[in-house]
Every structure is written in C-alpha cells, then in structure tokens.
Amino acid sequence: MYDYIKGTLEESTPTRAVVEAGGIGYSLEISLQTFTQIQNAKEVKLYIYYHVKEDVALWYGFSTKEERTMFLLLINVNSIGPNTARMILSSMTTDELRTAILSDDVNRIKAVKGIGLKTAQKVIIELKDKIQKGADASTLPLGTVARPAVAEEAIGALVMLGFTKQASEKAVSDIYKENSSLGVEQLIKLALKRM
Numbered sequence: 001m002y003d004y005i006k007g008t009l010e011e012s013t014p015t016r017a018v019v020e021a022g023g024i025g026y027s028l029e030i031s032l033q034t035f036t037q038i039q040n041a042k043e044v045k046l047y048i049y050y051h052v053k054e055d056v057a058l059w060y061g062f063s064t065k066e067e068r069t070m071f072l073l074l075i076n077v078n079s080i081g082p083n084t085a086r087m088i089l090s091s092m093t094t095d096e097l098r099t100a101i102l103s104d105d106v107n108r109i110k111a112v113k114g115i116g117l118k119t120a121q122k123v124i125i126e127l128k129d130k131i132q133k134g135a136d137a138s139t140l141p142l143g144t145v146a147r148p149a150v151a152e153e154a155i156g157a158l159v160m161l162g163f164t165k166q167a168s169e170k171a172v173s174d175i176y177k178e179n180s181s182l183g184v185e186q187l188i189k190l191a192l193k194r195m
Contacts, residue, residue: 002149005061006045009038014090017061019044028061029082031071032090037063050149051082052156060086070094077126079119088112101127151176154187163195171195 005028007021014035017028028046030038038044046061047068060082062068067089074085088097091112100108101124109120151172158168171191175182182190 002048002050004045004047007043009041009044012039015086017044017046019046019061026059028059029086030061031067031086033067033093034061034063048149050152052152054156054159057156058082064094066094070097073127073130074123077119077123079122084114087114098131100124101131104128150182150184151187153184154191157184157188158191158195167195 005019005021005026007019007026009017010020010025011018012030012035014032015030017030017035017038019026019028028048030046034046038046044063046063047065048062049060049068049071051058051060060068060071062071071082071085071089074080074088075082080088088109092100092108096108099105104124106117106120106124109115109123110117115123154172155165155168158172159165168191171194172187175187175190175194
C-alpha cells in the first residue's frame, strides 16, 4: 500500500516524528535508532509500516529498509508486539541485533528492557533461520514473514467484526498469496466468504 513518506521533519523526539507531506502532518512512532539518523535533518524519507489492532491504528517510521525489515521480523515472533519491537531496535542497531541472533547471544537480547529469558530465546529460535549469516538485510525474505499494510488493515477490520485474529490472518494471508494486487475491501470480502 504505502512504502515510505518523504517530507519536512516538523517535530522529532526519541519516540515520535511528525513529517509534513502534501500539507498533512503524519505522526510516526520511531525507534531511537531512527531518531539518531533524522534528528538534525530538515527533509526526511522514512519507510513506513501501518499497524492496526482492535482500537489502535499507528504508523511506524524507519530511517532504513533494513530496520523496517527487522521490525517486521520481530513482530512476527509470538509475544512481541510493535512497541516491544521498537524497544529492541532502540536498544541496539539492526546489525547488533542480527549478530546477537546469529550468535545465540541470549544475554544481549535479554538486556533489553521488558525482554525476559523466554522471549529472548524465542527471538533467536524463530528468527535465526530467517536471517542468513552475511546476508544483506534487504535480501531477507520479507514477503514470507510479514504482511503488507493492506493485509494488516483487512485483518484488523475482520477482528473488529468479531472474527478471531488467527482465523483472520490465515484467510487474508491465503488470499493475498493468490492475488497480491487486491485492495482492502476486496480482501475483506473474499476473506468473509472463506470464514
């Protein structure tokens, strides 16, 4: 749906940035890693992810595609939500996290505030195979581990209609694999027929 936003940086804090593009100010949740990259910039280009959950819809912004890819990998780990993923990416760089996962460094991941031993182990177990040693982050299999914003919106709408998240994710993912050019409404309609 949307890949990035490019515009004037109107405001930035270590957790949030406001980017004006086309006369509209977009509020984006950011990591400390992204804040460090953009804090002195006037014009920025941030790669975005749109997260919808029952009663919340938030935009997340990333200074690089690699950071966004790592964020998407993290939120696909059971028990890690967007805020926890952002906390991890605020505590270490994308390269540091990749190294910690590949070297089974549970203590490095566990050092992040809010991450316990079991969650740190889960991150390593679930992501180690998806991150290839020496591979550039942009070559990670994004489509196989994360859904684009259009699919996320459809899933969010189905959950709001009363369907379980698991059933909604399965139906939307299956349909999206068959035809990735569908819009949100079409995805919802087709998913409703399968549920």
